[in-house]
Amino acid sequence: MVSAVSVMSGLFIAGDEDRFSPQLYALYLFVYITYLGITVGEFLVQTWKQSCRSRRTSQRIGLRLASAGCASALVYCCYKIFTLVSLGFDLGLITHGYRCSSIFTPVRCTFSVAAPAVSVLLVVSGLTLPALAWPISQLARKRWETRSFKALAPLWSELAEVSPDIVLATINSGEVAEADADFFLHRRVIEINDGILTLRAYRSGRVQQATTHALAQLGEADTLRGYATVEAAVLKDAVRAKHRGLRPNGDIARPAPGTDEREGNLRAETEWLLLVAQAYANSDVVRATTTEAAQEKEAVPTP
Structure with a gap:
């Protein structure tokens, strides 16, 4: 220069x-x-x-x-x-x-x-x-975290009811400040995953197979949403079984496909749990298979 x-x-x-x-x-x-x-x-x-x-x-x-x-x-x-x-x-x-x-x-x-x-x-x-x-x-991320925190509330409350120990501390499950949304969502995802682990002994392989078969007839078995629906059915049946103290008579259900390959970050875990939570609350397939499994268990005399 x-x-x-x-x-x-x-x-x-x-x-x-x-x-x-x-x-x-x-x-x-x-x-x-x-x-x-x-x-x-x-x-x-x-x-x-x-x-x-x-x-x-x-x-x-x-x-x-x-x-x-x-x-x-x-x-x-x-x-x-x-x-x-x-x-x-x-x-x-x-x-x-x-x-x-x-x-x-x-x-x-x-x-x-x-x-x-x-x-x-x-x-x-x-x-x-x-x-x-x-x-x-950053604003969009905070809003996504806040919405995700609220969307996971029904699934979290179901798991926390049967496994109160997963709750790290008393928090407000309603309104969450966007500035703290990252912290609260991290904790909620951890608590849900801990709740899923506490239900390992109650995961029914028969419910998993029945849900997979029902989704296969609809052409949705080998999709991410289909895997989430199967996982939701297994969790819903496991929550009900733990409530009544009933362990599955058959094989223990395996983890959902792709669990080990999923990226271990907050967004990946949250997006997966959002699919599971949505199917848990709204899926007709989940409702039908878990109801049928509950009726079969009630028909078996308790020793």
């Missing part, structure tokens, strides 16, 4: 003495455009590398928009260098005095006007996007 400013200063002083020299004017602009092109090129490399390493989606998109803006600026720099070479050597390759009817016509205006305008727009938008998207995404 110091070298470029020094050369441009010398050319500016020389041009004051010979102000009508097109060669000095072309050389002056050539130094400026060359330095601009080098700077934009380095910025292009940096933004692209950072976008490949970034884990935030908004930051990755923003940096790639900035990279695209740098590419557009390089197109402008190349065009200006071509124009200055024509002017400096008096080659007559570029006519002067033309006017742009729009930013795209004539074609030269695409390079001289549209390219720098698009470049500035993309760079500014790309660098601004992460700063704007971050608070919006």
Whole structure:
């Protein structure tokens, strides 16, 4: 930068003495455009590398928009260098005095006007996007956590009723401040999973098979929602069995498919439990299979 400013200063002083020299004017602009092109090129490399390493989606998109803006600026720099070479050597390759009817016509205006305008727009938008998207995404996440906390309440209360020890502390299951939604949802997911573990001895393999068979007839057996429905039926029957102190007569139901492969983070666990909770409360298949299993157990005389 110091070298470029020094050369441009010398050319500016020389041009004051010979102000009508097109060669000095072309050389002056050539130094400026060359330095601009080098700077934009380095910025292009940096933004692209950072976008490949970034884990935030908004930051990755923003940096790639900035990279695209740098590419557009390089197109402008190349065009200006071509124009200055024509002017400096008096080659007559570029006519002067033309006017742009729009930013795209004539074609030269695409390079001289549209390219720098698009470049500035993309760079500014790309660098601004992460700063704007971050608070919006955080607000959306907090609201999702609050809604999920409330949606899991019916399943949580059922498990807490038969296994009170899973409750870590007394909390308000109704209104939850969005600022604390992350903490409360974490705790609720942990308590539900602990409740599921306490019901291992009551998980009926017959209910699991019956629910799977019923879903297979509906074409929903080998889907994530189908797996959640099967798990909901097993849990509903297990809760009822623990209430009455009845252990299953057959095999113990296996964990739901994909349990070991599921990502062990809050969102993955919550989304899975939301599917289970929805089926637990609303599924006709769950209601039918658990009712049938309860009737069979009642028909067996208690020893």
